[in-house]
Amino acid sequence: MLERDFIEIPDLHFNIEILVSAPPVIASRLRFDCTPKGKFLGLEVNGRKVSFAENVFYEFRDKKIRQVWSVIDKPAIEAQLHGSDRK
Amino acid sequence: MLERDFIEIPDLHFNIEILVSAPPVIASRLRFDCTPKGKFLGLEVNGRKVSFAENVFYEFRDKKIRQVWSVIDKPAIEAQLHGSDRK
Numbered sequence: 001m002l003e004r005d006f007i008e009i010p011d012l013h014f015n016i017e018i019l020v021s022a023p024p025v026i027a028s029r030l031r032f033d034c035t036p037k038g039k040f041l042g043l044e045v046n047g048r049k050v051s052f053a054e055n056v057f058y059e060f061r062d063k064k065i066r067q068v069w070s071v072i073d074k075p076a077i078e079a080q081l082h083g084s085d086r087k
Numbered sequence: 088m089l090e091r092d093f094i095e096i097p098d099l100h101f102n103i104e105i106l107v108s109a110p111p112v113i114a115s116r117l118r119f120d121c122t123p124k125g126k127f128l129g130l131e132v133n134g135r136k137v138s139f140a141e142n143v144f145y146e147f148r149d150k151k152i153r154q155v156w157s158v159i160d161k162p163a164i165e166a167q168l169h170g171s172d173r174k
Contacts, residue, residue: 018144018156020109027107027114029144029156041162055142055158057105057116069105069116071142071158075128 009036017053024061030054041074043081052076096123104140111148117141128161130168139163 006012011034018029032052036045056070093099098121105116119139123132143157 018112018114020107020112020114020144022107022109025105025107027105027142027144053156053158055114055144055156057107057114057142069140069142071140071160073158075161 008038009034011035024059026058028056030056041072043077050077050080095125096121098122111146113145115143117143128159130164137164137167
């Protein structure tokens, strides 16, 4: 999953805005400023720079991520794409 | 904010799927099964039943919520509305 993310988004970085740890669960609010090459979440981003948040829970077991519950702020990306369409 | 939510969504309940507490921050994954009366998040829900998750961080100070960072799974709602349109 992550490998494909880095192929599709060459400048992918995970910026941690909030981190809450209560083992076995870690919750984080991540901020992304990146330029997906093609489609992202079904949206035609095509190399435009987008900024968005992801609120995510990771459940760990045996030092590995076992389950992920993620919500990405896709409407924020849509708003940015529509904004740049109008320019 | 909450009062308006309950007016617009009479059957609103907050079902906690995940709760992570690390004061002053609480993180939660909430699940909603509800029927917003009219528009919700800009979508024409109009009394249809929708189910969606919200991943949210609350920062507390003096026993009150001081800041909220929320991401709602709006695409899940859109998918349900499009599904019911096709019926």
